[in-house]
Amino acid sequence: MQKNNLWLAVSLFCNKQYWRDLMFKGIQPFLKTCAHNNLLKAYHLQFNYSGGENIRFPLLIAEDKTQETAMFIDSYFKSCFSQAPAMDNLMPVRGNRIFMDFPVNTIQYGLYTPDSTINLHSDVNFRMNFSALLMESFSDGGIDDTGILTLSLCLYLTLMNVTVQNSGLQFDDLMVMPFQFPDVNEKIIETEAFYKNFESNKKSLFELTHDIMNQSELLPYWLRKWHYLCELKFKQPGDGNEPILTGDAIYFEISHYINIHLGLSENMNFLLLSFIRKMTAVNDHEIYN
Amino acid sequence: MGSAKLNISFCTVCLNNESQLQQTLPANLEDNEDYDNLEFVLVDGNESDQLGKWIKNNLGKYLESGRLVYYRLAEPGAFHPALAKNTSIKLGSGEIVCHINASEYTGLNMAAYVNEVFKVDNNITLISNPVTFHEPTNDHPAGYMVGKLCLKKNAFMAVGGYDERMLKPGNEDIDLLNRLKLHGTGKMLITNPVFGRSLNQKTGKGFSVCKSLNNVVNIYISHCTPAISEIIFLYKDQYFEKGMLIDHSRIAADNYCSSYKKPDFQYRYSLREIEKRGKWKESIPKNVIHLYSEPNHNICLKSFYRNRYDVLESSVQGARFHAVTNPWVMEKLLTLNSIYYNQLIMEDNVQQKRVQVNPSGFRKVLLTSNFQQHSSCYN
Numbered sequence: 001m002q003k004n005n006l007w008l009a010v011s012l013f014c015n016k017q018y019w020r021d022l023m024f025k026g027i028q029p030f031l032k033t034c035a036h037n038n039l040l041k042a043y044h045l046q047f048n049y050s051g052g053e054n055i056r057f058p059l060l061i062a063e064d065k066t067q068e069t070a071m072f073i074d075s076y077f078k079s080c081f082s083q084a085p086a087m088d089n090l091m092p093v094r095g096n097r098i099f100m101d102f103p104v105n106t107i108q109y110g111l112y113t114p115d116s117t118i119n120l121h122s123d124v125n126f127r128m129n130f131s132a133l134l135m136e137s138f139s140d141g142g143i144d145d146t147g148i149l150t151l152s153l154c155l156y157l158t159l160m161n162v163t164v165q166n167s168g169l170q171f172d173d174l175m176v177m178p179f180q181f182p183d184v185n186e187k188i189i190e191t192e193a194f195y196k197n198f199e200s201n202k203k204s205l206f207e208l209t210h211d212i213m214n215q216s217e218l219l220p221y222w223l224r225k226w227h228y229l230c231e232l233k234f235k236q237p238g239d240g241n242e243p244i245l246t247g248d249a250i251y252f253e254i255s256h257y258i259n260i261h262l263g264l265s266e267n268m269n270f271l272l273l274s275f276i277r278k279m280t281a282v283n284d285h286e287i288y289n
Numbered sequence: 290m291g292s293a294k295l296n297i298s299f300c301t302v303c304l305n306n307e308s309q310l311q312q313t314l315p316a317n318l319e320d321n322e323d324y325d326n327l328e329f330v331l332v333d334g335n336e337s338d339q340l341g342k343w344i345k346n347n348l349g350k351y352l353e354s355g356r357l358v359y360y361r362l363a364e365p366g367a368f369h370p371a372l373a374k375n376t377s378i379k380l381g382s383g384e385i386v387c388h389i390n391a392s393e394y395t396g397l398n399m400a401a402y403v404n405e406v407f408k409v410d411n412n413i414t415l416i417s418n419p420v421t422f423h424e425p426t427n428d429h430p431a432g433y434m435v436g437k438l439c440l441k442k443n444a445f446m447a448v449g450g451y452d453e454r455m456l457k458p459g460n461e462d463i464d465l466l467n468r469l470k471l472h473g474t475g476k477m478l479i480t481n482p483v484f485g486r487s488l489n490q491k492t493g494k495g496f497s498v499c500k501s502l503n504n505v506v507n508i509y510i511s512h513c514t515p516a517i518s519e520i521i522f523l524y525k526d527q528y529f530e531k532g533m534l535i536d537h538s539r540i541a542a543d544n545y546c547s548s549y550k551k552p553d554f555q556y557r558y559s560l561r562e563i564e565k566r567g568k569w570k571e572s573i574p575k576n577v578i579h580l581y582s583e584p585n586h587n588i589c590l591k592s593f594y595r596n597r598y599d600v601l602e603s604s605v606q607g608a609r610f611h612a613v614t615n616p617w618v619m620e621k622l623l624t625l626n627s628i629y630y631n632q633l634i635m636e637d638n639v640q641q642k643r644v645q646v647n648p649s650g651f652r653k654v655l656l657t658s659n660f661q662q663h664s665s666c667y668n
Contacts, residue, residue, distance in 0.1 A: 008548040051515060051539070066549050074545040096615040098622070099536055100512035110547030111538060 005041050006063045007114040008070060012077060013054040013102045014084065019047070019143045022055060023135050026080040033076075039069055042124045044114075045131040047148065047263030051111060052101030058114040060124065074107060081105040122236075126254075129229055130261060136222040148262055152272050153205075155258050157212040158227050159251065160276075166234035167247025174251060202279075209279050230254060294326045295404050298381025298442075301389050302373040304334040309488050310391040311343060317395040318351055324400035329357045332377040332656070335365040341660065352659055363655035366526065371451035371461045375651045378445055385411075387439035388462075393417070394486040395437070402484060403439050406477065413475045414466060415439040417485060429556050432459025432628050435466070436487050437479060444474050452638065452646040455631040456566075464635040471644045508619055509601050509610035516540045520560075520622060521580075521601070521610055523569050529580055530626065532563035560629035571595070 014022055027045070034040040042060035061069045084105045102108050137151055160174050211219055215227065233250055245253065259269055299317065303310050314331070321327055329351070333340050344352070344359050351357035360380060362368055368376075378386045385407050389395060406415055417437040448468045455461045466476060479485060504524050511519040516539035522530040537554035541547045567583045567590065576595040582588045593601035593610065601610035613619050638646065 006549055010548055011542075070545040070548050073548075096613055096618050097512070098510065098534065098618060099518050099539065100515050102515045102539075102542070106543070107545075108542040109545055110550070110552070111542055 004063045005060050006066055008059045008061060008066075008073065009110050009112050009114060010057040010059060010073060010077075011048070011051075011054045011102075011108045011111050012057055013052050013106050013108060014081070014104050016053045016143055018084065019053075019055060020138050020141075021084075022080075023138065026077065027055075027057065028135065030073075030076055030080075039065070039072070042128050043131065044127050044261070045134055046261050048112075049263060049265075051099070051108070052104065054102070054108075056112060058112075077107040081107070122233075126229065126233060127257060127261070130226075130257060133222050133225055133229070134261060136225075137220075145268075148264075149268060149272060152258060152262050152264060152268075153275060154208070154212060154223055155226060155262075156255065156272060156276060157209055158223060159230050159254050159258070161213050161215075162227060162230040162234065163247060163251045166231060167251070169247050169251070173248070205275065205279055209276075294324065295385050295407055296326045296328075296383040297324070297385045297387065297400050297403055297439075298328050298330050298378075298383035299387050299389050299395065299400070300330040300332070300374075300377035300381045301391055302332045302334065302368070302370075302377050303336075303340055303391055304368060304370065304373055305336045306391040307337065307340045307343070310340070311347075312488065313391060313394050315348065317389065317393075317399075318348070318357065320395055320397045321400045323398060324404070326383075327400045328355070328382060330377050330381045331357060331359050332373060332380065333359065333361040334368040334373060335362040345660065359659050360656045361660075363657060367654055369453075369456045370458045371453050371455045372652055372654070374461070375450040375453065375647075376654060376656070378442070378450065379651060381442065384442055385439060386442045386445060387415075387437060388435075390434070390436040390487070392488040393436040394488075396481075396484040396486055399484050402481070407439075407441070410475070410477075411441055412444075412473070413440070413477045414444075414469050415477050415479060416462075416466070417479045417487075419463065420487075429558055429625060429628050430632060432631070433463050434459060435462035437484070438462055438465070440469065440474065444469060444472065448472050448644055449646040449648070450651060452634060453652055454634050454646070457627045457630045459628060460631040460635050464631070464638055467635070467639055468644050468646065471642060505619070505623065507599075508613040508622055510613055511608045511610045515542070519608070519610070520626075522623075522626060523578075527568050527570065528566060529569040530563055530566050530630075531580070532626070532629075533561045534622070534625065535559050535561060558625055560625050561633070563626060563630050563633060 012022060012026070023045075031040070031043065040059055040061060044056075044058050046056040046058075048054050048056045059069075059073070134151075138147070141147060160171060163169055163174060164171050210216075212223070215224075233254060234247070258264070264272070299321070301310065301314070310331075314329070318329060331344070333344075341359070341361060344357075348357055352359060358380070360376075374388055378388060385403060387403060403415065406413070415437075416435050416439070419433040419435050448465070450465070451461050452464055455464065470476065504526065506523040506525055508523070509521040511521075513519055513533075516536045518534045520532055520534055524530075536558060538552065538557050568581045569578060570581065571578050578593045578595055578601060580590045580592075582590050591603060593603055595601055599612040603609070613622065637643075
């Protein structure tokens, strides 16, 4: 896959409230144009906050078309951002930031090295499908922290369900693994908002968990697709050249992708897993029919 | 070459590393008892009262015999590593002087080994393997230190000793070796493991940053571009440092070629112009901070009005510096400062092909010798 191909490290900076617009008015039409001209081999989408709110958009292209493709991308997104609503693009200056953020509505390059794991054919495809699904999941609403956390919850619960169904692991095994950090209890105590959030959303969260665990027909299409993608990862562990992973390794790999693509910070990840643990601890017998 | 044993001085400085010295020094004295023409010079940076008492109580016999000479800095806080090492080596009376770090064990009969080596070739610097004081990362280069370094005192003095512009720990030994090479002095590595033992030297990193954290009054940042920030460090001793921090991964981020070209930098960060150092003073109640240039501190480089949000506003260029309050950010900035401060001076010495430093001689410091309160000596 990597032979004669090359990854471009592209970052699109704009306020999170406009990420949805960027995806549907900028990225999606761009992908269609590229598909039409056969410009792209693969792409990924990753929410990111380094240097300001941005969407990382690594693109796999043919090496012999590097310059012309890079120029095309540059002019496309510059034109796209020029049509964005005018706004103050100066970020508030904060002393605890070592560097100022990049201006909003700009395209920047080379700020990261595309993950080395994406050399593997199956990973590239999995993450590309995941990126497409990510866009689809936000087709109905704007993007904010609560939306990202809820999406992460759905993705994690589905992944856990698939892992339990396709490996010798139990739900408890998956819950234990992320909670081996020594300071985890202190963090729970300190996160007062966590309890408040949990109590106020307990009913709907429990219903959501119940639906996911029982693969309800009511689940949105993209989530059922995610279930399928995860299942595929367990059932078709790559081509013949790739190492065969154990169940827990596959689980960790996919959960790593969730964290990377949704830009989950350590705190957000912790909050999310705390939700899941709380729900499963309280209603363990009720989760499955 | 005669057969008489060379006069050797093992010189050690103690800058807040008493616990290490209390382990190594007694062992080093015992391990070299068979070599007559040897003295141990210990310079105490006076960071606490404990070391002097401990020396008196535990190593009195060596003081009485003259085997150990103990010097103590009269005023605490006046030492930095380069100055402290110069002081101890200058006080050594041997024709061969060895800087032995407080964390280093000499090993059995190291003095005899040094004698043998220098009898064969005295135009060398005999060193232990440099160790990383600051681990290198993708972000910044390593800071190195050499635990044991032996050479002819004449050669040491000819190159002006350690560069006293290097006010922070790390790389001062490497800079000395660079200049000794230009002077024509070769280098030889101590390969015998008997002479290679040491305590964990990486504690030095924590010490340097912790010391800076304790000494810092405030750190201020002015964001120039997404890739460049100007930093001001204000210290309790009224010194300030100012420099430009550069994130090389961001410098050309607006150029689409950066999306596919390999980075042309070795380390992500660099700190430039950190040598802009002088004294600072705050006018109260006006809340105006003045930065004065070295050496006489009589030229005011810049003045800032400190507003109620702890933001420094320059009256001249309109630059605004925001106070850093996050301990993680402070530590990161102090670490980079510590690494790049000496690194820049070392690079400058290399570029200028500078052999001799400290053209006016070593800085003079007031010391007491062997607990004689009233007979102070100037180094």
